[in-house]
Amino acid sequence: MAASMEENRKYLTKLDSEIGDGDHGNNMRRGFAAALERLEGTSPSSPADVLKAVSMALIGKVGGAAGPLYGTAFLRAATVLSGDEVSPEDAASALEAALGGVKQRGKAEVGDKTIVDALTPAVEAAKEVAGSPEATVAAVFRAAAEAAAVGAESTVPLTARKGRASYLGERAQGHRDPGATSTQLLLDAAARSLE
Ligand code: ADP
Ligand code: MG
């Protein structure tokens, strides 16, 4: 995820400069670089501890809307995991908990042109795949990433109802939401790391 945020910094910043303040790429890169540093320094002992460490780094190091939202997402994901093993069902539940955290914190719904537009279809796809007998965690994340890509694309024609882009009214139409796009990229990075 940190590598993807580094690679896509300019792209995310370009998207945010069209309908926001042009800092999303930098925010995400800074947050995930801090997460990596924190993980290297603390050697967490369980998947939940990894997610908690990432959450703390994101909340601590990313100003703006996305830091607290993603920080909450990782923290909530941590709460549904226990032990050392992550099953496909656990992975889907963690994504669902992450979405719950983002919605509770940001009060956005599908169609508001936010992270929620990518994460909601991702959770639906993840749950569907996790329920099948040959499910793997990689397949859960791959399905989530593909659904998030469609969800992020669906933000293009929308007017934003949350975040800075909402100040633009109809002028936000025709632009892809930066946060929905970073969600897609993060899920794709997770899937690739498992494949
Ligand atoms: P800021 O807008 O404070 O500069 P960022 O640029 O890092 O923060 O993040 C902007 C992204 O945050 C938006 O593209 C949108 O996807 C997401 N976002 C903003 N407000 C909300 C919200 N209330 N719920 C979910 N996502 C949101
Ligand atoms: Mg911004």
Ligand code: MG
């Ligand atoms: Mg900002």
